[in-house]
Amino acid sequence: MYRIKCEVKYDGTNYAGYQVQANANTVQAELEKALKKIHKGKHVKTKASGRTDSGVHAKGQVFHFDTNLNIPSSNWKRALYATLPYDIYVSNVDNVDEDFHARYHTTGKEYRYFVRNHPEPDIFRRNYSYHIRKALDVEAMLDACQIIQGEHDFTSFCATRADVKGSKVRTVQRATIEKEGSELVFIFKGSGFLYNMVRILVGTILEVGRGNHRPEKLREMLEARNREAAGITAPPHGLFLWKVDY
Amino acid sequence: MYRIKCEVKYDGTNYAGYQVQANANTVQAELEKALKKIHKGKHVKTKASGRTDSGVHAKGQVFHFDTNLNIPSSNWKRALYATLPYDIYVSNVDNVDEDFHARYHTTGKEYRYFVRNHPEPDIFRRNYSYHIRKALDVEAMLDACQIIQGEHDFTSFCATRADVKGSKVRTVQRATIEKEGSELVFIFKGSGFLYNMVRILVGTILEVGRGNHRPEKLREMLEARNREAAGITAPPHGLFLWKVDY
Numbered sequence: 001m002y003r004i005k006c007e008v009k010y011d012g013t014n015y016a017g018y019q020v021q022a023n024a025n026t027v028q029a030e031l032e033k034a035l036k037k038i039h040k041g042k043h044v045k046t047k048a049s050g051r052t053d054s055g056v057h058a059k060g061q062v063f064h065f066d067t068n069l070n071i072p073s074s075n076w077k078r079a080l081y082a083t084l085p086y087d088i089y090v091s092n093v094d095n096v097d098e099d100f101h102a103r104y105h106t107t108g109k110e111y112r113y114f115v116r117n118h119p120e121p122d123i124f125r126r127n128y129s130y131h132i133r134k135a136l137d138v139e140a141m142l143d144a145c146q147i148i149q150g151e152h153d154f155t156s157f158c159a160t161r162a163d164v165k166g167s168k169v170r171t172v173q174r175a176t177i178e179k180e181g182s183e184l185v186f187i188f189k190g191s192g193f194l195y196n197m198v199r200i201l202v203g204t205i206l207e208v209g210r211g212n213h214r215p216e217k218l219r220e221m222l223e224a225r226n227r228e229a230a231g232i233t234a235p236p237h238g239l240f241l242w243k244v245d246y
Numbered sequence: 247m248y249r250i251k252c253e254v255k256y257d258g259t260n261y262a263g264y265q266v267q268a269n270a271n272t273v274q275a276e277l278e279k280a281l282k283k284i285h286k287g288k289h290v291k292t293k294a295s296g297r298t299d300s301g302v303h304a305k306g307q308v309f310h311f312d313t314n315l316n317i318p319s320s321n322w323k324r325a326l327y328a329t330l331p332y333d334i335y336v337s338n339v340d341n342v343d344e345d346f347h348a349r350y351h352t353t354g355k356e357y358r359y360f361v362r363n364h365p366e367p368d369i370f371r372r373n374y375s376y377h378i379r380k381a382l383d384v385e386a387m388l389d390a391c392q393i394i395q396g397e398h399d400f401t402s403f404c405a406t407r408a409d410v411k412g413s414k415v416r417t418v419q420r421a422t423i424e425k426e427g428s429e430l431v432f433i434f435k436g437s438g439f440l441y442n443m444v445r446i447l448v449g450t451i452l453e454v455g456r457g458n459h460r461p462e463k464l465r466e467m468l469e470a471r472n473r474e475a476a477g478i479t480a481p482p483h484g485l486f487l488w489k490v491d492y
Contacts, residue, residue, distance in 0.1 A: 009370075010369065011369050011370060011372075086369065086372050087369055088369070123256065123257050123332065123335045124255075126333065
């Protein structure tokens with residue numbers, strides 16, 4: 001038995017999220033369908049670093065699976081490329097130790113959220129970037145990012161339907177915004193993220209950018225430990241799971 | 247009666263081309279459907295600078311229509327934005343003289359064709375850029391572009407099913423290639439283009455880039471005045487109607 005680790009990029013536009021579910025087209029279902037073909041009809045179970053929601057993309061999602069097939073990495077890549085649809089691409093394949101686990105061994109994750117801040121829409125980026133017409137106050141949003149950095153209880157920034165047991169304390173090592181042409185790229189690196197945490201952070205920081213809150217308000221929101229204290233959840237299509245560290 | 251000139255951007259991925267046809271979703275049909283709504287059910291005919299094929303995009307297609315409505319440009323833009331689907335955007339609206347004609351008064355057009363020249367695909371550009379893995383010889387392709395420039399009979403670079411009456415002599419004022427990151431942008435400016443001419447030019451120049459022809463071969467191809475002398479038609483999804491001049 002060989003354990004294979006894969007890095008996968010996907011365009012989440014046409015999927016009901018990453019994780020397999022009944023009667024819906026998901027990225028994981030496509031991956032397992034492709035692996036089944038390659039294994040001549042035998043079902044192959046995959047384990048990913050975590051799920052992503054419908055419409056959310058990935059530049060560097062990671063999953064693993066076990067196989068009897070002894071195939072070099074470059075051939076795995078080629079076989080998966082030939083079998084998967086055009087909006088899913090396995091960009092890296094490694095043979096790993098059989099105790100490697102894509103979910104349990106993550107040491108950190110990076111997410112990026114793209115905002116087009118321009119009076120006119122860009123139809124060619126409509127599925128990859130959240131369009132906001134009114135000029136945002138980037139300095140104020142950077143101040144808000146500073147407050148988010150570090151170890152905090154992120155209960156206010158976690159979807160209430162999430163049934164995470166135990167602590168909602170997480171460490172955000174980096175929260176910042178970079179400019180790329182007409183887009184603002186929100187970058188979040190952390191040890192781990194709660195359900196919808198990045199999208200709620202972005203939705204809240206954008207309220208600061210719109211001038212509806214002072215940046216310091218985020219300190220109060222964190223302290224409230226109540227989802228209702230924070231802002232709205234930004235739409236999924238601007239979000240990318242960028243990188244998973246092990 | 248007012249004559250209105252519009253500049254429109256569209257993502258051609260989900261359309262059977264620009265021009266209205268029976269039982270197919272086209273860009274023109276969407277534009278006329280939107281105008282019909284704005285005119286409270288009255289059909290409004292549009293005239294564009296020319297058609298584009300299925301899968302081909304536009305950054306600057308132009309069309310005109312006539313209306314009884316006396317609406318300022320900015321309100322036209324807003325009404326069309328609110329009514330059109332997300333992959334079509336009217337970026338500019340002008341009141342023009344009633345003798346203006348979007349098709350007959352064009353003085354030139356610019357097309358751009360995007361090629362991703364990289365060993366790995368970019369799934370997020372899959373509908374906008376033609377992916378070629380093997381490194382292309384850009385210098386040789388630029389030499390081929392030089393040969394294309396100027397006034398020529400482009401019969402060899404025109405789809406045979408095109409029933410253009412009269413001369414196939416056209417002037418290409420500019421044919422060049424620019425590098426943008428991992429993409430090569432083929433730029434063609436001319437007084438007019440024959441059916442499929444840009445895609446056949448790109449398909450043929452790429453053969454030069456692959457080392458299958460010397461650049462000088464294009465001179466022979468032009469002289470042959472025979473579609474079979476030139477190369478294949480490059481796929482539609484890399485092509486953008488970039489700008490129409492009047």
